[in-house]
Amino acid sequence: xxxxxxxxxxxxxxxxxxxxxxxxxxxxxxxxxxxxxxxxxxxxxxxxxxxxxxxxxxxxxxxxxxxxxxxxxxxxxxxxxxxxx
Numbered sequence: 001x002x003x004x005x006x007x008x009x010x011x012x013x014x015x016x017x018x019x020x021x022x023x024x025x026x027x028x029x030x031x032x033x034x035x036x037x038x039x040x041x042x043x044x045x046x047x048x049x050x051x052x053x054x055x056x057x058x059x060x061x062x063x064x065x066x067x068x069x070x071x072x073x074x075x076x077x078x079x080x081x082x083x084x085x
Contacts, residue, residue, distance in 0.1 A: 003058045006071055014060035016068035022061035023069070028054045 005025075006012055013020050034047040059066040 003055045003069060004071070005053075005055060006074075009074055010071050011074045012058060013070050013072045014063060014065060014068050015070050016065040017060060017063040019060050019062040024057075024059045024061055026056040026058075028056060 003012075011020060012023055014023075029050055030052040032049045032051060033045050035043045036046050037043045057066050058069045060069065
């Protein structure tokens with residue numbers, strides 16, 4: 001089963017070492033992009049539409065394991081905004 005990119009309510013965790021913050025992610029993307037060229041021939045990409053994306057692997061940057069990556073709930077997914085009170 002291929003790993004998936006976590007949504008706003010989840011995050012990755014390495015079950016081997018407990019890492020929550022550093023991962024090497026290998027993914028393949030198929031995109032449509034709008035390229036804007038200036039008169040000198042240089043370009044910048046102004047819009048990108050991701051048509052398909054596949055996460056091939058996720059590896060823990062700390063311990064190097066790719067077989068222990070799990071998706072867990074983010075306890076801090078919703079941050080209270082004191083200004084909203």
